[in-house]
Amino acid sequence: MKTITVKYGVDQITKQVEDDFTFGDLQDSDQFKAALGFGDNTKALVDGIEQNRETVIPAGTTVRIETAANTKA
């Protein structure tokens, strides 16, 4: 297990997740969605840099979730 901190707007949560937990897992997680209130169309950033969904989140990382723009109108 590892601990990560996730921020969405002014809200944040620190939680333990499995060692192989990826940014995509986070974006799809119903637990994090319910706790922070984000939806399906998001992007995950670390220090302002957008991360790939497949990348494993390093322990102790603070991830900022942002609402993504629509891919089409």
Added chain:
Amino acid sequence: MEKTEIILQSDGSFVERLVSERTLNVGQSVLDTLTENLTRPIRNVFNIPGWGLVHANVGLHDTLWSVPIDRIPLHARFRLINQVLVPMFASSTDIEMPLVWKVPAGVKVVFVVNTKQEDDFVSVEGNWLFACDADKRGYRLPLPNLHDDCRICTGQFEGDQENAFECVKASLEQFGKSKWNADLMRTSEQSQKFFRFQPTKETFETLPIQGEWTALCNKVSTALYERVVV
């Protein structure tokens, strides 16, 4: 300036360290690079007649203008359901009316304009509409014509203007006269709980939102929203 330090190490040996300092003449380009992502909020920059004071968030490449608004012009189709008039954005048969929804206490609504200075004019890069709670959490209103990041699908209007004031004014004029249609529409149920009107003899009175307003919206967090001045 140069200084010498003599260090006694844990193994008993002595080390001499020479430290040299000089003031660097940092060029403007270095400063610009270091401050590229820094922005500065400025309140009450100008007033748009009929709308109110406009705040700015100035960046190196653009300026974000925030206009806290007290109403949303809802030029759309409406239907009377149980004596309450509610929007029917997807309808083509219900009555079309230019109603004005008054923002209730407890909800802040901010109209946002992003402008960019070109060589001899200022261009509108986009319009956004955010709702905010008391803690400045951002929300997407249950309206059509709004992207997930709260960017407004404005339709065509003249976005190149002489100055930023005219850009904000033109954006608000477009916002005020545009019709709301079903583009980017989600469920009409949330809209109809949020935007409700009571027909009276002379006008249409805005009714309170049915339920907790934040539950009818989608929470939003974007880099652009962080720059909004409420």
